[in-house]
Amino acid sequence: MRAAHPLSPHAFSTLRRLTALTAVMTLTLTMVSCSIGESNGDPVISSLTTQKADDTVPRNSKSDMDNEPLSSAVGTVSMITSDENRKKGAVSGDLTTTVVSRERSTDKFQWAVSIKPAVANQERTEYADNAQSAMSENMDLSSTGSAVVSPDGRYLSLILLPAEQQSGETAADLRTHIVVLDTTTGKTVRNATVSGIVLGQALTNSTLAVETAQNYFPAGSGKGTITTFSLTDTSAQPSSFPTDKWLVGATRENLMLAPSLLPDDCFNECSIMTTVSLLNTDGSTAGSISGVTAIHPGGWIHRFANPKAASDFQQRLEAASKDDRKSLSPSREATEEQLVNPSIKKTIDITGKRTFERGVPNGLGLVVYQDVNTGNGSTESKPAFWLSAADDGHPHTENLEQFSVH
Secondary structure (H helix, E strand, C coil), X not given: CCCCCCCCXXXXXXXXXXXXXXXXXXXXXXXXXXXXXXXXXXXXXXXXXXXXXXXXXXXXXXXXXXXXXXXXXXXXXXXXXXXHHXXXXXXXXXXXXXXXXXXXXXXXXXXXXXXXXXXXXXXXHHCCCCHHHHHHHHHHCCCCCXXXXXXXXXXXXXXXXXXXXXXXXXXXHCEEEEEEEECCCCCEEEEEXXXXXXXXXXXXXXXXXXXXXXXXXXXXXXXXXXXXXXXXXXXXXXXXXXXXXXXXXXXXXXXXXXXCCCCCCCCCCCCCCEEEEEECCCCCEEEEEXXXXXXXXXXCEEEECCHHHHHHHHHHXXXXXXXXXXXXXXXXXXXXXXXXXXXXXXXXXXXCCXXXXXXXXXXXXXXXXXXXXXXXXXXXXXXXXXXXXXXXXXXXXXXXXXXXXX
C-alpha cells in the first residue's frame, strides 16, 4: 500500500492557488455558458439515412404524425415521436422525435434528423408534470407554438420537452431547449436555452424570439421577458427586453405583441378585436395595427378594415334581445375584413370569405375560400385564391384544384 505523505508548506500553498484558479475558471465558464443560452445538457441531434427515415416516418402516415406537415421553402416537414410519449408519466428525456423533410410535389427524401429529448406538443406538455404543463394548449398554436417556420421558410424552430421531469421546481428553475434547423439541409442553426415558463416563440427571417415568464401570463407578477437569438450570426450573444404583452407572431423582420392571445383563425364570428404592436427585435416600437382578430404564420394579419364600425355593431348585437338580433344587420363598414402583411405593405379584401392556413407551392401561406352558387339553390365553398408568405403577397389563382378539399 502506498503511503500518503503530508504536503509541504510550499506545495500546500501552490495547491491552494490552483484550487482557487480552478474555481474561478469553472465559475467563468458557467457564466459564459448561461449567457449564450447553451447548457451542458444539450439535446442529442443525429442525422438519419433515407431508409431509417422511411422506417420511422413512412410516407402517407398522417395518422401517426405529431401534427400536420409544415411547409418550408423547399418541401414539407413531418414529425413523429416514439410511442412512449402517449403514456402518462413517461420520462420526457427518453422520448425521441424524428423530423423528416420531403420534396413537396414528388415526396422525395431531402433530409432527416432525430432529436432527443422530444419536441413538445399539447399532449406531451400537459403530462410533463412541471410548471410548463399549464401552458400545454399554447404549444399547438400555429404562429407561436412548439413548431414554427420563418416567413421565408428557411428556418424551423422547435421547443423541446425538458430532459427530465423537473417536477416540483419553480418557474424560475425550469430550463427549456429550443432548436432551430435549416430547412434546406436539416443542420442545426442554433440551440438556445431559456429559463422560466415558455409562453411562446416566433421566427422572423433572421431571429428567434422566445417569450418566458415567472407566471402563466406576461403582465404583473409574470414579469414577461422576450429573448432574441440571431440566426445569421450564431456567435452573437442573445439579448432580451421586458414586456407585459403576449408574443403572438412575427413578420419578416418584426415581432408582433398583443394584450391577449389571439386565435389562429375565426371562422364565423370574429368577436375579439385587439391592437397588435409591431416591435423590432431589440424591443423598440416599429408600428401598430388595430382591429386585429387573428394572426397567421408568415406575418399575415386578419383584421376589420373599420374597427370602430365593427365594434359598435358587436356592442349593439350583444345588448339586443334574442329576437331583436334577428332584425339587426351590419353596415358594409362593419363587416369589411382584410388580410394585411406589414412587411410588404399588402392589403387583401376578404369580406364574405374564409381563410385557412395551408402549405402552398412556395412555403407558408393561406387559402381563401368563398361560397359559390351551385345552381340548385345551394352553395359550395371553393378556393378563390391563395397567398404566400414568401413572395410579394399578390393573390394566386393558378393550381387552385389542389385546394379543393380542405
